[in-house]
Amino acid sequence: MENIITIEGVFKSYGDHKVHEGLDLTIQKGECFTLLGPSGCGKTVLIRLIAGHEVPEQGKISIGETVVADSATGAYIPPERRGLGVVFQDYAVWPHMTVYENIAYPLKMEKRDKKEIDELVMRMIDIVGMKGMEKRLPSELSGGQQQRVALARALVADPNVMLLDEPLSNLDANLREEMRFEIKALQRKFGITVMYVTHDQEVALAISDRLAIMDSKGKIRQIGNPYEIFEKPADLFVFKFMGIANFLNITEKNGKFCVGEGTQEVPYAGPTGKAAKWVVGFRPSDVTIMREANGNCLKGTIQRASYLGNTMDYAINVDGEVLRTEVVTHEAISNNLMFNEGEECYISFKALHWFDAEQLKEVEEL
Numbered sequence: 409m410e411n412i413i414t415i416e417g418v419f420k421s422y423g424d425h426k427v428h429e430g431l432d433l434t435i436q437k438g439e440c441f442t443l444l445g446p447s448g449c450g451k452t453v454l455i456r457l458i459a460g461h462e463v464p465e466q467g468k469i470s471i472g473e474t475v476v477a478d479s480a481t482g483a484y485i486p487p488e489r490r491g492l493g494v495v496f497q498d499y500a501v502w503p504h505m506t507v508y509e510n511i512a513y514p515l516k517m518e519k520r521d522k523k524e525i526d527e528l529v530m531r532m533i534d535i536v537g538m539k540g541m542e543k544r545l546p547s548e549l550s551g552g553q554q555q556r557v558a559l560a561r562a563l564v565a566d567p568n569v570m571l572l573d574e575p576l577s578n579l580d581a582n583l584r585e586e587m588r589f590e591i592k593a594l595q596r597k598f599g600i601t602v603m604y605v606t607h608d609q610e611v612a613l614a615i616s617d618r619l620a621i622m623d624s625k626g627k628i629r630q631i632g633n634p635y636e637i638f639e640k641p642a643d644l645f646v647f648k649f650m651g652i653a654n655f656l657n658i659t660e661k662n663g664k665f666c667v668g669e670g671t672q673e674v675p676y677a678g679p680t681g682k683a684a685k686w687v688v689g690f691r692p693s694d695v696t697i698m699r700e701a702n703g704n705c706l707k708g709t710i711q712r713a714s715y716l717g718n719t720m721d722y723a724i725n726v727d728g729e730v731l732r733t734e735v736v737t738h739e740a741i742s743n744n745l746m747f748n749e750g751e752e753c754y755i756s757f758k759a760l761h762w763f764d765a766e767q768l769k770e771v772e773e774l
Contacts, residue, residue, distance in 0.1 A: 412437040412569060412601050413458060418467035420453055427453050428626045431467070435569075436618075440595050440602040444612040445622030446649070451605040455573050458603070459494050460487035471568065488517070493562030493600075497574040501546045501557050507533065508542040510557050514565045532560040535594070552583040559594065569601045576611060588614050609650060613638065621646050644767045647689050654695075654731045655768065658686040667706060670727025675704030676760045685765035690757055695733035697722065698754045699744055705756040710747045722747060724755060731755075 413435035420428045427450040435441045443451045456462040458469060460476065468478040471492075476485040487494075501510050511532055515525045533542055536556040546554050555575060562570055572591070576584045592615045595602045606612055612619050613634045620631045623645055630642035641647035658665050658674060665674045665686065679686055698705065711730060712723035719734045733755070740746050747753060 409436040409438075411435065412472055413603065414468075414470040415454075415458075416468045416470075418454075418457065418464045418469065420450075420457060420462065420464055426626075431626070431628070433620065433628065433631075435601060435603055437601055438599055439617040440592065440604060440615050442604040442606060442612045442616040442619040443622060444606060444609065444619050446624050447607055449622045449624050450626035451607075451622060452573055455494075455571050455603070455605050458569075459492055459571055460485065460490055491568040493565065493567035493570045495555075495558045495562050495570070495572045495575045497577050501554050501561070503546050506543050506545060507538055507549070507557050510546070511560045511564050514561060518565065528564055532564045535563075535597070536560045536590075550583075551579050552587060555579065555583075555587060556590075559591070563594065563598060563600075566598075567600065569603060570595070572602060572604045574606055575604075576606075576608070584608075584611065591615060621649060623649075641761070644689070644763045645771045647761055647763075648768075648771055652692055652732065654690050654692065654733075655687045656726070656729045656731060657765065658688055660686070666727075668727040668729040672706050672727055674760070675706060676757050679762035681762075681764075683764040683766070687763050687765045687768055689761040689763055690731075690759060692733045694758045694760070695724075695731065696756045696758065697724070697733055697735060697745060697747075698756070701754045703756065705754045708753055708755055710749050710751045710753055713747050713749050720746065722753075724753060726755070 411434045415431055415433040418428050418431040443454065445451055453462060457464055457477070463484060464477055464479055466479045468480070469476050471490055474485070475483050476490055477483065502513070505513070508529055512525050512529045515528060533539055536559060538553065538556055538560070541549070541553070546557070549557070558575070576587050579587060588611045591602070604615065616634055618631060618633055619637060621629045621637060623629055630637060630646045637646065638650055641650065647653055656667055658667065659669060665678050666672055667674060674688065701707070706726050708724040708726040710722055711725045714721040715737070718737055720737055720740045721732065721734050724731050724733065735745050
């Protein structure tokens with residue numbers, strides 16, 4: 409596929425703080441690409457570099473065939489000439505302008521014909537579901553409506569790329585869920601490229617064609633589609649960062665891999681590499697809990713039982729190691745899996761990831 413954004417060897421720092429060192433990244437035309445990582449990892453800085461609000465100290469940034477920033481040649485194209493639509497966390501809609509005036513603003517800056525402006529603005533108002541509100545001021549709108557105005561303003565000039573920097577973080581949970589699907593629908597409708605920045609994993613998984621996982625030092629740990637990132641993590645950082653992760657310490661005894669310091673052997677294929685010490689990682693959804701032993705399984709004790717409405721959340725102690733799993737409440741009731749604290753249970757695994765225990769210490773320091 410054709411690359412629409414190419415980042416080569418970008419270095420950016422603020423004083424002694426190095427945000428990005430030798431960063432390489434390509435975004436493909438027409439995809440929704442998400443940068444996902446913890447707060448402070450440099451996601452917003454990268455968006456600002458692409459938008460032209462920051463300049464790389466080293467490296468090159470291209471949009472399509474155009475080099476928009478190059479430290480080697482001094483090339484720099486200002487933000488307004490990069491053909492980008494940008495939506496920030498705080499919406500940045502102008503409080504003194506109506507819905508119509510906010511959306512029309514970038515077209516007026518391009519000195520478009522008045523009739524053309526009116527046609528484009530009204531079409532965009534209709535697309536984002538704001539028909540009949542064109543004369544309202546932002547103070548008369550809800551947070552979700554203001555966000556729609558910001559999206560419409562970014563889309564109206566038909567940009568090559570949309571840069572969205574945490575655009576939903578100021579909305580409540582219900583609106584966030586609604587708007588994430590609207591953004592994906594708009595992206596598909598217009599066929600544009602979206603680069604989305606967030607620390608919200610649910611949003612990233614829901615809207616992305618591909619996503620990049622960044623660590624706290626600004627390094628990209630893995631790029632892939634949502635399934636690859638969640639089910640086939642490249643390393644321990646990605647596995648631990650995505651969703652809820654369980655870890656059990658494993659002791660090797662005479663070629664057998666046992667949980668903690670106990671004697672129960674892990675009921676799953678062992679590791680393929682070598683390490684002084686191992687941990688196994690898995691999701692709560694990878695655990696099957698049972699009343700009776702069934703095939704290869706581990707015996708444990710319910711340490712905590714929490715009713716969470718739709719699910720029962722259990723913490724299970726297995727030979728001194730504690731893991732977490734959930735069971736849908738109606739399934740727990742119908743299958744006799746409503747456990748009380750202190751009761752014995754048995755567990756098996758759908759999937760396990762083996763990691764060097766030393767890696768876990770390193771990741772916890774990031």
